[in-house]
Amino acid sequence: MRIVNLIILHCSATREDRDFTEQLLEAAHRRRGFNGIGYHYYIRKNGDIKTTRPIERIGAHAKGYNANSIGICYEGGLDAAGKPKDTRTLWQKHSLQVLVKxxxxxYPDCRVCGHRDLSPDLNGDGEIEPEEWIKACPCFDVSTEM
Known part of the structure; x- marks a missing residue:
């Protein structure tokens, strides 16, 4: 069993007005050269939690952090115009809370964070601020919700 000390939350960066099934997610990840879906869990808009990779397998979701983390992704993250937005449904919010708990x-010693929170601290002040984010994912502040 591998050591897990980090749970990283992601969004699929797909538009809220379109469905993005786990099959579409897998096809997208395979096109990027992954061996299947890189996240361990995927939460659909209706709140269904899909197990997409065994926890025993190292993920492919956060470069430099995959070896010791679990990746959770929710469907959405972009508004209908393609701009970053917290598009989580009430079902997704509930499922995310239940899954993380x-x-x-x-894994009681895990830190829970968003992918964006792993961006480099460019100004060295000890805080990852919005202007330092490599991406907006997961489009909500994990530290205040988890």
């Missing part, structure tokens, strides 16, 4: 029972 369950994982923390198995």
């Amino acid at each position: 369950a994982l923390l029972m198995d």
Whole structure:
């Protein structure tokens, strides 16, 4: 069993007015050269939690952090015009809370963060600020919700 000390939340960076199934996610990841979906879990708009990669397998979702992390992705993250937005449905918010709580029972020492929170601290002030984000993913502040 590998050591897991980080749970990283992501969005699929897909538009809120379009469905993005786990099959479409897998096809997109395979086109990028991944061996299947890079996240361990995928949460659909209706709140369904899909297990997409066994936790025992290292993910492919956050370069430099995959070896010791679990990746969770929710469907959405862009508004209908393609701009970053917290598009989570009430079902997704609930499922995300339940999933993270369950994982923390198995991995109690894990830090929970958003992908954007792993961006480099360019100005060295100890805080990753919006102007330093490499991407907006997951389009909400994980630290205030988890």
